[in-house]
Amino acid sequence: MGSTGLYVHAPFCVRKCNYCDFCSVGIRDNDFDISRMVDCLIKELNNSCFGERISTVFIGGGTPSILPVEQIERLLIAIRGVLDSDHDSGNDCEFTIECNPGTVDEDKLRLYKEYGVNRISFGLQSANDNELRMLGRIHTYEEFLESYRLARRVGFDNINIDIITAVPGQTKDSLSHTLDEVIKLEPEHISAYSLIIEEGTPFYDKYRDAPPIDEETDRSFFEMTHGRLTEAGYVHYEVSNYAKQVKNKTVESDKTIDVCKNECNLNKHDQAFVCKHNLNYWNRGNYIGIGPAASSHMDGVRKTNTNDLYKYMDYIEREQDPADETEKLDATQQLTEAIYLGLRTADGISFDELSREFGENIRDLITGGSNNDSYTNNNTYKKLSEDGYFICDDDRIRLTPSGWWISDTIVSELIKMI
Numbered sequence: 001m002g003s004t005g006l007y008v009h010a011p012f013c014v015r016k017c018n019y020c021d022f023c024s025v026g027i028r029d030n031d032f033d034i035s036r037m038v039d040c041l042i043k044e045l046n047n048s049c050f051g052e053r054i055s056t057v058f059i060g061g062g063t064p065s066i067l068p069v070e071q072i073e074r075l076l077i078a079i080r081g082v083l084d085s086d087h088d089s090g091n092d093c094e095f096t097i098e099c100n101p102g103t104v105d106e107d108k109l110r111l112y113k114e115y116g117v118n119r120i121s122f123g124l125q126s127a128n129d130n131e132l133r134m135l136g137r138i139h140t141y142e143e144f145l146e147s148y149r150l151a152r153r154v155g156f157d158n159i160n161i162d163i164i165t166a167v168p169g170q171t172k173d174s175l176s177h178t179l180d181e182v183i184k185l186e187p188e189h190i191s192a193y194s195l196i197i198e199e200g201t202p203f204y205d206k207y208r209d210a211p212p213i214d215e216e217t218d219r220s221f222f223e224m225t226h227g228r229l230t231e232a233g234y235v236h237y238e239v240s241n242y243a244k245q246v247k248n249k250t251v252e253s254d255k256t257i258d259v260c261k262n263e264c265n266l267n268k269h270d271q272a273f274v275c276k277h278n279l280n281y282w283n284r285g286n287y288i289g290i291g292p293a294a295s296s297h298m299d300g301v302r303k304t305n306t307n308d309l310y311k312y313m314d315y316i317e318r319e320q321d322p323a324d325e326t327e328k329l330d331a332t333q334q335l336t337e338a339i340y341l342g343l344r345t346a347d348g349i350s351f352d353e354l355s356r357e358f359g360e361n362i363r364d365l366i367t368g369g370s371n372n373d374s375y376t377n378n379n380t381y382k383k384l385s386e387d388g389y390f391i392c393d394d395d396r397i398r399l400t401p402s403g404w405w406i407s408d409t410i411v412s413e414l415i416k417m418i
Contacts, residue, residue: 003055004298005280008041008079009291010064011309014103018136019164021198023293023307024062037309038071040316042078045290049082052288056277057083057095063123065099069107076115083116094276096121096160099151101144109154119275120151121160121191127181128174131167136202141181148185158273160189165221167195168203168212175221176228183232188273190234190242192225194218219405226401235272237346238282239404243272282341284334292322300334302327331358335418340411348390348398365418366397380413 012034015026025032057079064072083093096119097112112120126132127141139147151159161182165175182190197207213221226236234242280287289296293307303323306312315322329337335358342349351363367381384390389403389410403410 003280003285004052005056005058005277005285005287006049006052006054006079006082007277007287007289007294008045008057008059008075009289009294010041010059010061010067010075011037011292012061012066013063013100014066014138016136018134018202019195019198020136021201022062023309025309027066032309034067034071036313038067038075040313041075041291043316044322045078045082048288048290048296052082054083054093056280057093058277059097059117061098063100063103064097065103065108069111072108073111073115076111076117080115094119096275096277098123099147101139101147104147104150106150106154109151109156113155118156119158119160120156121162121189122148122151123162124182125162125164126167126170126174127178131170131174134168135164148187157188159187160191160275161185161187162191162193165192165194165225166213166218168207170213170221172220172224175224179225179228183228186244188244189275190229191240192229192242193240194222222405223401235274235346236401237272237274238278239344239407241275241278243274245272279345282345284337284341296323300329302329332418334358335362336415339414339418343390343397343399343407343411343414344404346398348396350396352395362418363395366414367392368417381417384410384413 009023011022011024012027012032013020013024016024027034059075059079067075079095093116095117097117098121100123109120122144123137124141124144125135125137127144129140132140148159148161163178163182195203195213197203197211199208203212229242230236234244236242284297286298287296288298289303289305292305292309292312295302295304297303302325304325305322306315306324312322314320335354338354338357339349351366354362384403385392388400389406390397390399392398399407399410
């Protein structure tokens, strides 16, 4: 039996941020029955996970860390029960919880550790208070520092920090300041996301006709982030993710934007503090999603729960399937996903592995070999390679950092060839 990731969605936050389109409710302005939702999460968890070999757990949101101690303890006990039923998981399981600065205290952090949480993900976003206010965040940078230092004192030795680039009003100097501050803290993992203006958010109403940051500036921020973090010793192992090297391990990581020499085979999980839970997504592994709007993928079947919080609770309480969407992926869809998700990572995709899985010569299809007459000499593939967007050896194709920046375009072109 293969391993399975577990995602639990806690759809609560103090208030919605200006850029957030996630399925969540701001409890400051809503009278919401948190206990009822936790009851439903536990019930779905017990119905869905017993008997599965759970390899990673990720509690996301929303803001799971705003849950009162008695509610998060109930949820952690239920998750622990699932892991204890699987003797292959136990304490070796990577177990992450997302926390917003200012919403955790020592009691909560010690409770997390007691029930097996071994990785904290802090949503910092920026080290500049004016940018935090503009984003609608509820914390200051100083409050983040207090939460981060407290997590270290409690004993967490695997911490991720989220930052956002292309924030309205952001400059190279302000981004440089954020990078300086984060690097000084030496977290084991850093996630750096470029802001996307999502429909249904306050930012969409404000910026839908005029993006706050132009594309060239956005790209320069991506390049700056890549350069600064790799110079600081982080492995850029996925488009938006950087991991510190494990002590006594050597990982060769390129310091420039045009060449990617990362040959470390991060799938082994033994050379950097990569997020194993997310790697399972990118490797198209099985995962179970618990909670409203959560998605599951089991053996080529994808299910997504309703994003209506009240419908979700009604479904669970009535012993009904909370999924609004179920899709069986055909071979073409699975191959497309394999290319798209694989090229997000520094490992890229293996022609041999994909050929064995899908029963076709994937190298010839993509590179314009003897079996691909539709792309004469495959000029598109040749140009992308010559322009430095990817590196291809006998078996594997990897995007360079500059290729990552336009990965959607590249993947679209490659998929045309299959």
